[in-house]
Amino acid sequence: MSLQEASEARKARLLALRKRKMGQSVEGAEGTPEPLVGGRNYDPISKTLKKRTPGEEIEDTVEKNVKGLAQMIIAEDEEKRQQELDIFNIAPKRPNWDLKRDMDKKLAKLERRTQEAVHTLIRQRLAAQKGQSDDLVGAMKAQEQQNAADSDEEED
Template identity: 35%
Template sequence: MAAESDPIEERKARLQALRLAAELSAPPENDADDGDLEAAAEDGEPEVVIKFRNYVPRDEQLQQLKIVPPQPPKFDDPLAKAPEDANDTEDTLVSIAPKKANWDLRREVAKKLEKLERRTQRAIIELMQEEEKRRQAAAGGGEDDME
């Protein structure tokens, strides 16, 4: 077990030496940023610039910092220009869409419809005959009065 731990310890030592060498050779980035901040604070230059995008300040001095909202470009709606095309697309959608499967319903109802059609025709004939009888009675009654 002691033999196995020796290569591990050697590797750890090598990695630590590489880290130290990398830290010494590379300039620290955080220290440079801190130096810039300190220099800016000493010069009296403001670091943060306030921008009012969604807030309307009441103070006149802050009104100058207000940002004018950008105007979006005008959008020309192609559908508004050609409303006739919209009707054509609806027609194509209707023609493409599958039709209801009602052929079986038609087959089941066909006998009942034939029966109703026959009854309707009989009723129409009876009404016509009654109307003809009334006309003949009215015409016959009118002739009787003339004699």
Template identity: 40%
Template structure:
């Protein structure tokens, strides 16, 4: 769709007229627009009044007497020492309890209940094992006594021959 040069110029003129009307309304204190509802106009007017009331000059030192009333008092810097002290106190660890039972802290092994139940049976077996070991040692000693007597007798016989 091609538009002729004449229609484009007409559209540009209409835009310029709308912009002039808009600027005129802004300069004259916002006259009502054709399609604008009344409550929207009232809300916009209240907003602009609040903006003017909220004007506060923090860093700017005005020369005008009216603006000097809106100047904020100089802010005092916060005490850094107090903040640092608070942080240092927060960083200090609380004293740890001196006595710690490691048996309570250490996790139990998964077979601890089995060991507890089998402990009585193991005691009986341990006693039987000790008795069996003692009997074996006695038997060897009896057998070694006879061997010792034979060795001693043989040694005595050899001494008599060499004399």
């Protein structure tokens, strides 16, 4: 068989396959169209229809596969309900872990401001103890001087 003949035979098979997929009838060897037979009553090995008697049972059905499945699921569900519910397995060990996670970002900003306020109060008390001023006005002036010194340091 030459390459040309093999190519023509392959094209014919592909065309027949394409027609079969599209649902068209395919011509046989004699030139007469072969009937398209399919479905669950068709036996592809013998290419004939399967004969069934009305009283005959089908071996493999969905109903037979799931028979008893509903009762088994209900029985398992009842067993689970009978077991005592353990609340410790449901609740998280730390109930506020998600709140702490969300608040960490906000608390970081506040921590810095808190430290600055604590340093300011300490400076005011030290200034008052050194005798610069016994009253609140003197402490405020010391704070202003400290703020000015801090701003000078930041500019450098």
